[in-house]
Amino acid sequence: QQPVQSPQAVILREGEDAVINCSSSKALYSVHWYRQKHGEAPVFLMILLKGGEQKGHDKISASFNEKKQQSSLYLTASQLSYSGTYFCGTETGANNLFFGTGTRLTVIP
Amino acid sequence: EAQVTQNPRYLITVTGKKLTVTCSQNMNHEYMSWYRQDPGLGLRQIYYSMNVEVTDKGDVPEGYKVSRKEKRNFPLILESPSPNQTSLYFCASRYLATSPYNEQFFGPGTRLTVL
Numbered sequence: 001q002q003p004v005q006s007p008q009a010v011i012l013r014e015g016e017d018a019v020i021n022c023s024s025s026k027a028l029y030s031v032h033w034y035r036q037k038h039g040e041a042p043v044f045l046m047i048l049l050k051g052g053e054q055k056g057h058d059k060i061s062a063s064f065n066e067k068k069q070q071s072s073l074y075l076t077a078s079q080l081s082y083s084g085t086y087f088c089g090t091e092t093g094a095n096n097l098f099f100g101t102g103t104r105l106t107v108i109p
Numbered sequence: 110e111a112q113v114t115q116n117p118r119y120l121i122t123v124t125g126k127k128l129t130v131t132c133s134q135n136m137n138h139e140y141m142s143w144y145r146q147d148p149g150l151g152l153r154q155i156y157y158s159m160n161v162e163v164t165d166k167g168d169v170p171e172g173y174k175v176s177r178k179e180k181r182n183f184p185l186i187l188e189s190p191s192p193n194q195t196s197l198y199f200c201a202s203r204y205l206a207t208s209p210y211n212e213q214f215f216g217p218g219t220r221l222t223v224l
Contacts, residue, residue, distance in 0.1 A: 001168060002151065032213065041199060041215035042152070087152060089213070095140060095159065095205055097213055098168070101151035 001026065003090045005100035012078045012107050020073040020103045022088030031064050031071040032089035032097060035082075042087055045073075075105070083107045111136045113216035115200050121222045122190060130185045130219050132200030138214075140203040141183040142167070143175065145196040146218075152199065158183055159205070190223040197221075 003024040010018055022031060030049050034042035048064035048071060059076045071090075075082055085104045089097040113134045122128055134141065142157035144167075154167030158177040172194055174186040183202075187194060200216040 002153065005151075034213075034215075039218075041217050044212035044214075047212065096154075096157055096165075096167075097142070097203070098154060099144065099152035101149065 001092075001098045003088055003098065003100040005086075005088055005103050007103060008101070009104040010106070012082075012105065014080060014107055014109055015077055018075045018078060018105060020075075020086050020088075020105070022071045022073070022090070022100055024069045024090045024092075026069065026090075026092045028064075028066060028069050028071075028090050029093040030091045031062075032091070033062055033071075033073050034087045034089065034099075036085045036087065036102075038084070045086075078105075078107045080107050080109065111214070113200055113202050113214050115198075115216035115219050117219060118217060119220050121224065123224050124191055125189050128187050128190060128221075130187075130198060130200075130221070132183045132185065132216055133181050134183075134202040134214070135181065136202060136204065136214065137180065138202035139180070139205045140213075141177065142201045142203075142213075143173070143183070143185050144199045144201065145169065145194075146199060147196050155185070155198075190221075192223045195221060195223050 033045040036042040050066040062073045064071045085102045089099045139160045143155040144152040156175040158164045198219045203213040204211045
């Protein structure tokens with residue numbers, strides 16, 4: 001039941017933008033986004049509920065298209081601190097959360 | 110401080126020697142879950158629990174057991190560990206009631222090596 005994330009990895013220069021996609025084969029109730037620094041626990045970024053809402057967190061925002069069962073995470077004007085692995089977690093309405101395979105983001109000076 | 114704790118943080122053991130990884134949360138969360146993280150495979154769910162005495166299998170439950178006798182604790186038991194269970198394990202918890210905007214909190218992780 002894992003959602004599929006793409007791309008698997010991306011390298012950016014500081015100031016560039018990136019989009020990370022998350023898709024599911026099941027109808028979704030919500031999508032969660034987390035960031036994990038190497039060797040640490042994942043840290044919460046945001047939750048999006050069905051209804052197509054968009055959320056924002058500084059220069060990081062996300063959208064949720066429930067018809068396509070997809071969510072996208074947008075990172076604009078990337079900073080070195082954005083480096084890490086990004087996970088989407090999907091919820092199908094049963095309160096259980098399944099996480100994707102992750103997208104490794106590297107921001108270089 | 111609101112947190113999820115796991116012990117031990119690092120463990121090296123041998124094949125077949127039973128072990129338990131403890132997980133505890135102090136936020137009165139109903140939902141608790143165990144994940145394993147392996148390179149290229151992301152976070153895969155092992156077991157989860159919606160409340161005391163209510164547990165269910167995730168995607169990769171083989172070789173693991175759990176129990177939920179108290180709300181705050183959710184131990185992961187490996188009765189006969191094998192080398193393919195070498196992994197980084199995360200416990201997580203989440204508040205379920207009322208608001209749907211409930212983030213999931215993760216423990217610091219337990220790195221397990223089975224020789």
